[in-house]
Structure formats: structure tokens, C-alpha cells
Amino acid sequence: MPEVSSSPVAPIKASKSAPQKAMEKLGLKRDIDLALHLPLRYEDETRLTPIGQAREGETVQCEGVVIESRVELRGRRQLIVKMEGEDGAQLLLRFLHFYPSHQKSMAEGQRLRVRGELRGGFFGREMVHPAFRAVNEDTPLAQSLTPVYPAGANLPQAYLRKAVAAGLRRADLAEVLPPGSVPRQLPTLREALDFLHHPPPRVSLATLEDHSHPAWQRLKFEELLAQQLSQMRAQRERAQLRAPALRAGPGGLHKQLLAALPFALTAAQQRVAEEIAQDLARPRPSLPPRDGGSPSPGVEVSSGDFSALAQPMHRLLQGDVGSGKTVVAALAAAVAMDAGWQCALMAPTEILAEQHFRKLIGWLEPLGIKVAWLTGSVKGRARQKMLDAVADGSAGLVVGTHAVIEDKVQFKQLGLAIVDEQHRFGVAQRLALRKKLEVQASRGRGQSMEPHMLMMSATPIPRTLAMTYFADLAVSTIDELPPGRSPIVTKVFADTKRLEVIAKIADAVENGQQVYWVCPLIEESETLDLKNATETHAELSAALAGHGVGLLHGRMPPAEKAAVMAEFSANRLSVLVATTVIEVGVDVPNASLMVIEHAERFGLSQLHQLRGRVGRGAVASVCVLLYTGPLSITGKDRLRAMAETTDGFEIARRDLDIRGPGEFMGARQSGAELLRFADLQEDAPLLKAARALAPRLLDEHAEAALRHVERWLGGKAEFLKA
Ligand code: ADP
Ligand code: MG
Numbered sequence: 217m218p219e220v221s222s223s224p225v226a227p228i229k230a231s232k233s234a235p236q237k238a239m240e241k242l243g244l245k246r247d248i249d250l251a252l253h254l255p256l257r258y259e260d261e262t263r264l265t266p267i268g269q270a271r272e273g274e275t276v277q278c279e280g281v282v283i284e285s286r287v288e289l290r291g292r293r294q295l296i297v298k299m300e301g302e303d304g305a306q307l308l309l310r311f312l313h314f315y316p317s318h319q320k321s322m323a324e325g326q327r328l329r330v331r332g333e334l335r336g337g338f339f340g341r342e343m344v345h346p347a348f349r350a351v352n353e354d355t356p357l358a359q360s361l362t363p364v365y366p367a368g369a370n371l372p373q374a375y376l377r378k379a380v381a382a383g384l385r386r387a388d389l390a391e392v393l394p395p396g397s398v399p400r401q402l403p404t405l406r407e408a409l410d411f412l413h414h415p416p417p418r419v420s421l422a423t424l425e426d427h428s429h430p431a432w433q434r435l436k437f438e439e440l441l442a443q444q445l446s447q448m449r450a451q452r453e454r455a456q457l458r459a460p461a462l463r464a465g466p467g468g469l470h471k472q473l474l475a476a477l478p479f480a481l482t483a484a485q486q487r488v489a490e491e492i493a494q495d496l497a498r499p500r501p502s503l504p505p506r507d508g509g510s511p512s513p514g515v516e517v518s519s520g521d522f523s524a525l526a527q528p529m530h531r532l533l534q535g536d537v538g539s540g541k542t543v544v545a546a547l548a549a550a551v552a553m554d555a556g557w558q559c560a561l562m563a564p565t566e567i568l569a570e571q572h573f574r575k576l577i578g579w580l581e582p583l584g585i586k587v588a589w590l591t592g593s594v595k596g597r598a599r600q601k602m603l604d605a606v607a608d609g610s611a612g613l614v615v616g617t618h619a620v621i622e623d624k625v626q627f628k629q630l631g632l633a634i635v636d637e638q639h640r641f642g643v644a645q646r647l648a649l650r651k652k653l654e655v656q657a658s659r660g661r662g663q664s665m666e667p668h669m670l671m672m673s674a675t676p677i678p679r680t681l682a683m684t685y686f687a688d689l690a691v692s693t694i695d696e697l698p699p700g701r702s703p704i705v706t707k708v709f710a711d712t713k714r715l716e717v718i719a720k721i722a723d724a725v726e727n728g729q730q731v732y733w734v735c736p737l738i739e740e741s742e743t744l745d746l747k748n749a750t751e752t753h754a755e756l757s758a759a760l761a762g763h764g765v766g767l768l769h770g771r772m773p774p775a776e777k778a779a780v781m782a783e784f785s786a787n788r789l790s791v792l793v794a795t796t797v798i799e800v801g802v803d804v805p806n807a808s809l810m811v812i813e814h815a816e817r818f819g820l821s822q823l824h825q826l827r828g829r830v831g832r833g834a835v836a837s838v839c840v841l842l843y844t845g846p847l848s849i850t851g852k853d854r855l856r857a858m859a860e861t862t863d864g865f866e867i868a869r870r871d872l873d874i875r876g877p878g879e880f881m882g883a884r885q886s887g888a889e890l891l892r893f894a895d896l897q898e899d900a901p902l903l904k905a906a907r908a909l910a911p912r913l914l915d916e917h918a919e920a921a922l923r924h925v926e927r928w929l930g931g932k933a934e935f936l937k938a
Contacts (some may be wrong), residue, residue: 220413238371239379245387248927250383251409253376254435254893255363258424261331262358262417264808268305269343271332277331277350278307282324284396297328308342321350329355330938359823360414381720392923397913399437400906401430412624427893433902437896440906440915442928443891445921446909451688452591457666459528460631462555477543479698485540487531488692492548495529496555496632496668529668532638534676535694536864538701541672542572544694545634546579548670553585553612557631561615562629566591566774567797572636573615580613590616590625593774630667638671670734676829676868704831706859708815708841717811717840718759724764725790729835730807733828735769736814737847747937752813753793764789770797796822798829805833815841815858816851820871823858831862850874 232240265276280299283306288294291890295318296309308332311318322328332346365376389406403411405892408431415424423429427436464470474481481489535541549559561571561576569591588602588611605611609628614620621633670800676693711718721731733756735749753767766789767781776881777797784792785804792798792807796818810830815823828835841855857870896903912920 234370247383247387251387258361266303268303269299272336402434402920421623444910451784458525462527464554468554484694484696528666532689533672537674546908552632559632561634588614632668633671702836704837706839711842731791734812766793768794808835808837811840816843820854824867
């Protein structure tokens with residue numbers, strides 16, 4: 217856009233060029249980022265192939281002198297350049313798009329260096345749209361292979377090559393790891409990067425492509441080491457923290473709750489509840505004094521009573537949808553309240569929070585516990601009342617959305633924070649949550665104590681990931697479902713069967729069954745989402761005259777949502793047409809049939825979550841996946857996985873296969889790429905070496921460890937803690 221000179225305010229900074237913006241988008245900001253931006257592949261411009269020896273189908277670089285150049289008008293207008301090599305063989309260059317400048321630089325008599333795929337055309341050897349360059353007899357050849365970088369729109373290779381080369385030159389790549397710590401025979405980081413950006417001619421391209429070359433190995437080792445170091449550091453930091461030791465009193469709340477439940481815990485629930493209770497009460501191990509100093513400053517411990525201190529729990533409770541995590545959370549809360557501390561339970565959506573609230577009130581109020589309710593939609597007087605009850609400690613348990621940890625909410629003494637469906641909170645949100653909890657904690661009692669933290673998820677973390685990314689996290693797993701559940705049968709149909717499916721629904725509804733109909737996800741268009749849901753609602757209402765059909769979508773005011781949910785729970789609605797707002801946690805045991813439209817648009821774990829809304833009662837449940845073809849390969853994989861298994865752990869494994877670890881963990885959105893170079897499975901030996909080295913570095917070379925993490929992770933290190 218032309219600058220407007222009469223503008224009263226002069227622009228402070230020239231706006232960034234398109235390639236600069238494109239580079240930023242790729243995260244290429246610091247010199248080290250550029251140095252670590254590695255080529256996808258290489259082009260060989262280090263040698264010339266005599267024209268006469270070039271073979272059809274090969275990509276080669278040839279040199280010769282132009283002997284003829286003309287624009288042909290027959291058929292398509294094209295520029296034809298004929299050149300002759302030293303060996304007397306001829307090569308025809310054909311350009312379908314060209315500018316006058318092309319003609320000029322390829323005029324007769326000019327020496328050219330061209331690179332492209334050789335074809336055997338009707339008129340002999342030819343190349344279509346080769347890369348070309350005017351040269352003279354002593355223009356040197358490239359000394360190393362030419363890198364081709366991952367680029368993206370608006371970022372020409374030539375520009376990027378220059379930027380990377382400059383970044384590589386400037387970057388501080390000095391060896392920070394002490395001698396003898398890197399697995400033998402691996403080059404230094406500087407050597408490895410110089411090599412990978414500019415490999416010498418005649419290097420084995422295969423070892424570069426499959427990343428088995430020592431230069432690649434060094435890079436992967438460095439990356440894994442950085443990741444291990446930051447994990448272990450987080451783990452050690454946490455070990456320094458203190459939390460109240462929470463112990464259930466004999467015959468107290470915990471016991472009463474157990475006795476009041478309408479069911480017996482499964483063995484798995486008992487086991488994980490015990491693991492959590494032990495964590496909450498675990499005395500803080502006495503720490504070796506750091507730097508020869510006294511215990512961390514700023515901590516006053518009342519009357520030196522160390523037995524009241526524990527190490528804060530940081531535990532993930534994972535269990536398939538419907539495995540009964542909520543009651544385990546309630547038991548943990550009971551322990552905390554028994555010990556005289558408050559507890560917060562956060563859910564990612566209002567619907568889910570409300571459902572928890574109702575359930576927990578039902579369980580806990582008869583036992584004399586006050587449960588407060590805090591979400592964005594609780595306002596005015598009601599809100600103030602809740603806030604007061606939280607602040608003066610009369611509310612033992614606070615249930616809500618992330619509104620629970622907003623700045624204005626002050627707990628008298630928060631002892632335990634429970635986050636349900638934690639995978640639904642993004643990585644960045646989880647991090648914010650942790651920070652806020654730290655603030656809450658230090659405000660708490662004039663004492664620097666952290667609340668314990670229990671996270672719950674129905675998306676299990678595969679073991680390799682748990683080992684590498686969650687060294688800092690203890691994991692409890694519920695591996696069985698409560699008895700009396702009948703398995704869900706999943707059927708996949710093309711959407712041409714839609715009318716038949718509706719007929720089946722009519723039958724089911726006649727028989728007193730309840731049905732979810734989930735409407736498709738239309739990316740980036742809530743309006744379209746809504747239109748679709750509304751139309752489907754009308755269609756089903758017409759087809760099922762005489763039966764209640766409800767509608768639930770994200771745009772409805774929370775109170776209205778809650779009302780519809782309540783109607784459905786009470787079986788006054790037979791069918792609930794919903795967008796994905798019902799995805800997490802919703803629990804209506806009588807619902808036994810689910811239809812998911814445009815199932816191909818959902819992710820695998822999302823489909824599994826949705827399906828988990830049925831199969832909660834004793835009636836045999838059915839989940840129908842309607843898709844609109846043609847399906848992509850991954851779309852097919854997802855639907856097949858859904859049809860083949862209902863095991864959440866198996867689903868998670870397949871999801872990981874289909875998506876890879878970065879996306880699986882939802883880190884993509886936060887911009888924190890997890891592992892760029894290393895592969896947890898393939899590079900297991902390097903991972904092992906990194907795991908062995910990391911604690912040694914932290915203990916004996918703390919400075920080196922810090923520099924290494926900074927170099928590799930920069931600002932991302934924080935994300936790994938979330
Ligand atoms: P999720 O693990 O998906 O959060 P919920 O906690 O919502 O599962 O539990 C699903 C349903 O199973 C709820 O209705 C809950 O009351 C019930 N439930 C939980 N534990 C048991 C059990 N041991 N026996 C029978 N029903 C149970
Ligand atoms: Mg749940």
C-alpha cells in the first residue's frame with residue numbers, strides 16, 4: 217500500500233516484508249532457530265553431467281552454449297532454446313511461461329548452466345522449465361549440496377537460504393556439554409549443523425534422508441537431552457515445594473461418603489483412590505540443603521511441625537470414559553476437607569461443571585458439606601455470596617469452570633485442586649492454571665504452600681510419552697469399567713443411509729430409549745454449525761412427532777443449556793440434537809443410541825469421547841457413525857479404529873500413530889513443538905543416553921545444563937511443565 221504522506225502520525229517502524237513475516241510464522245526468529253531449521257532435501261549442483269551422458273528421467277546439471285533461441289507460435293506460445301555441450305551433444309530447453317528477460321539471458325552465444333529432469337522428447341533430449349543461470353567458462357561449481365528448506369508461501373528458497381546461512385554463521389554453537397558426556401563418535405553441534413546445511417559432494421544421501429547420519433544423531437541427542445533436562449528440573453523444583461499433609465480422619469467424611477454411595481467401588485477405583493490418598497499424606501522427604509544453605513527462604517512453618525507438610529501431589533488420573541473418575545475425585549476431596557482444607561474442582565465446560573455440581577451436592581450436602589458453584593454465568597449477588605463462602609472457608613468444595621481460579625476468587629485455604637478432562641484445557645491454559653494456583657497458594661495462609669493437584673483425563677497417555685514428557689507427573693490408571701455395562705456396538709454408514717437411520721431412531725424412541733444426535737463440526741463457522749443443528753432438529757421433530765426432541769448448542773445461554781440438559785436427564789426429551797458441547801463428561805445413563813453425523817470431520821479421541829456418552833446403563837447401546845465420502849486415508853483409519861475397538865487405551869495408541877506426538881498432545885496450538893528431530897521409538901538408544909546424562913549434568917554442571925535447555929527450548933521450556 218502506498219504511504220499516505222499527509223498522515224499526522226508517521227509510522228514508527230517500516231512494516232515487515234512478506235518473507236520476513238513468513239519466517240516468523242515458521243518460528244524463525246533467533247539465530248539458533250535459523251541454524252536449527254534443517255533442509256528437507258538437497259539438490260546437487262556440485263557437478264556437471266556431459267549432455268551426451270545424461271539419462272532420461274534423471275535430474276542433472278548440464279552446461280552448454282546457446283546455439284538457437286526462438287519463440288514458437290504453433291500450438292502454445294513457447295520459448296525454445298537449443299544448447300550444445302562441450303561433448304557436442306545438444307539439449308532443448310522448453311519454456312511455456314517466460315518473460316522477455318528470459319530471452320535476453322538465453323540469447324545465442326550465451327553459456328548456460330541448467331538443472332532439471334531430462335526427457336527424451338520428439339526432437340531429442342530436452343528439459344521443460346529447467347532452473348537456469350547464465351555463466352562464463354570459469355564460473356565455479358557449488359562446493360556443497362544445495363539445501364532445500366521447508367518454506368511455505370511467500371518465502372522463496374533463495375531468501376531463506378541466505379537467512380539460514382547467516383543465522384548459522386552468527387549462532388552461538390559453542391560446545392556447552394562437558395567433555396566425555398556426548399555419546400562417542402558424534403560430531404560437535406557446530407560440525408553437525410555445518411554439515412547438515414551444506415553437505416560435501418558425494419556424501420551418502422541415504423543416511424541424510426533417513427536421519428541415521430552421525431550429524432543427525434547428534435542433533436537428536438541434543439534435543440532429547442534438552443527435553444529430559446527441563447523435565448527433571450521441573451521435577452526437582454516441585455520436590456522443593458510444600459503442601460499441607462492431608463489425612464482422612466478415622467470415621468470421617470471419607471468413610472461416610474463411601475458408605476453413602478449407591479454402589480461399591482470397583483477394584484480399580486479402590487486402588488487409585490488409595491494411591492491418591494497416600495500422595496496427599498506423603499510426608500515431604502527431607503531435602504539435602506541446597507548450596508549449603510538453610511531451607512528455602514520465605515517459608516514459615518508453624519511451630520516447626522514438619523509432619524504437617526507434604527510434597528504437593530501432581531497426579532494424573534486416567535481412565536476410559538465411563539470408568540468412574542468423578543467419584544474418585546469426590547473421595548479425594550473428602551480427604552482434603554476432612555483434614556480441614558478446601559478443595560476446588562474445575563471442568564472445561566459449564567454443562568459438565570453443572571453436572572458435577574449436582575452430583576457432588578447429592579453426595580456431600582447430606583454429610584454437612586457446603587458446595588459452592590462458580591462459573592462465568594454466576595453473577596451479581598449470587599456470585600458475591602459464593603465468593604464470600606470461599607473466602608471465609610465455609611464452602612468446603614468449590615465446583616465450576618476455570619472461573620474458579622480467577623483473580624478475584626480467594627480461598628481461605630485451598631488444599632487440593634482437581635481438574636477434570638484436563639486434556640480439554642489447552643497446554644497454555646494448563647500452564648496459566650498452575651501459575652494461578654501458585655498465587656492462590658501463597659496468598660493462602662501467609663505460608664508458602666501449594667495445593668495438591670489432581671488431573672483427570674479420558675485420553676490416556678501412552679507409556680513412551682509418559683516417560684518422556686511427564687517425568688514430573690505421577691499416573692494412576694482406572695483399567696476397568698463398573699459392572700453391568702453392556703458393550704457399545706459401533707456401525708459406520710455412508711450418509712445415503714440417513715433416512716433408514718432416522719427410521720431406526722423412531723423405533724428406539726417408541727421403545728423408550730433415549731438418543732443423542734451429534735451434528736457435524738464445521739470448522740471456523742459457528743454459524744453454519746448452528747444452522748445445521750437447527751435444521752436437523754426440525755427434521756427429527758417432524759419425523760418423531762409426539763416425542764420430545766431437544767436442541768443443545770454452544771451459542772445458547774448457559775441457563776438454557778442447563779434447562780435442556782435437565783429435561784433430557786429426566787427423560788422428558790427422547791432425542792437430544794447437539795453440537796459437540798456434549799462431548800465431555802455428560803452422563804445420562806438411559807441414553808443408549810447415538811448418531812454422529814459427518815463423523816469423518818471429528819478427531820479420533822473426540823469420537824471416542826462422544827461415543828462414551830452412551831453405554832452407561834444396562835441397555836445394549838449402539839453408536840452410528842454417518843460419513844460423507846470420499847474419505848481421506850486418515851479419515852478411513854479413524855472410522856475403522858472406532859468400529860474395531862471401544863478400548864480407550866487402544867484408541868489412544870492408534871490416535872498417536874495417526875497424528876504423531878505433537879498434535880496428539882495438543883501442543884500444536886500453543887506453538888510449542890515437542891520433538892522436531894528425534895523419534896521416541898526409533899531413537900530409543902539416544903533417549904536412554906540422554907536420560908542417563910541429564911541428572912549428572914544437573915548435579916555437576918548446572919550451568920551447562922541451563923545453557924543447553926535455553927539453546928534448545930528458549931521460551932518453550934515452560935510449556936513442558938504444563
Ligand atoms: P468418567 O470416568 O467418564 O468421568 P463418571 O465418573 O461420569 O465417568 O462415571 C460414569 C457413571 O458410572 C456415573 O453415572 C457414575 O455414577 C457411575 N459409577 C461410577 N463408579 C461406579 C461403580 N463402581 N459402580 C457403578 N457405577 C459407577
Ligand atoms: Mg468424567
